[in-house]
Amino acid sequence: AQRVRQAFPDADCLVLGPGDFPERVGDSWVARPRLAEIVTAVRGLAATHGCGFWDELAFMGGAGSMVRWVQSDPPLAREDHLHFRPIGAAVKGRELVDALVLGYDAAAP
Numbered sequence: 001a002q003r004v005r006q007a008f009p010d011a012d013c014l015v016l017g018p019g020d021f022p023e024r025v026g027d028s029w030v031a032r033p034r035l036a037e038i039v040t041a042v043r044g045l046a047a048t049h050g051c052g053f054w055d056e057l058a059f060m061g062g063a064g065s066m067v068r069w070v071q072s073d074p075p076l077a078r079e080d081h082l083h084f085r086p087i088g089a090a091v092k093g094r095e096l097v098d099a100l101v102l103g104y105d106a107a108a109p
Helices: 004-005 035-048 056-060 065-073 086-107
Strands: 014-016 024-026 028-030 052-054
Touching: 014 024, 014 035, 028 056, 035 052, 035 056
Parallel strands: 014 052
Antiparallel strands: 024 028
């Protein structure tokens, strides 16, 4: 990030935080205990470098939300509880674009 900032000091940047990706324990899917720490650290790094931050974990519904994405009708994520199905990726992409446009509109004079 520092090299990019040096090369393009006036460029806008956006950091995408991690989404929910639970781990399998037996027959259950459980939230990763350090995920909130990771989101906090990435958010802080984005701010340090003057970048925006999109909180995918919050967008998805918080820790443990991937289970709902997998079980939704139609399913928005795959049974591996890591990858999105095309429709889920489209939902995520649309919401990200909406957030960017809303932020852009709010910053306009």
